[in-house]
Amino acid sequence: xxxxxxxRRRWSLIILLVGMPLYIVFAxxxxxxxxxxxxxxxxxxxxxxxxxxxxxFKAVFRGVGKADPDVVSKE
Numbered sequence: 634x635x636x637x638x639x640x641r642r643r644w645s646l647i648i649l650l651v652g653m654p655l656y657i658v659f660a661x662x663x664x665x666x667x668x669x670x671x672x673x674x675x676x677x678x679x680x681x682x683x684x685x686x687x688x689x690f691k692a693v694f695r696g697v698g699k700a701d702p703d704v705v706s707k708e
Contacts, residue, residue: 636693637703638697638701638702638703639701641693641694641695641696641697644693645690645693645694645697648690648693648694652690653686656686660679660682660683664678664679664682
């Protein structure tokens with residue numbers, strides 16, 4: 634099922650404004666639960682957790698910054 638451009642824009646906004654802060658809290662909680670790690674390993678873990686969230690939402694964010702493909706330009 635294809636999602637319209639407007640729906641993807643709305644979902645991307647919801648993901649960034651609601652989902653992203655929740656994921657940050659989740660990632661920090663996981664790192665606190667793991668315990669004290671050496672700085673380099675902790676840095677790598679934060680980078681991996683910081684990139685990992687985007688993969689499920691890759692289709693939602695694809696092409697959202699471009700012009701609406703459904704609108705016909707008047708030239």
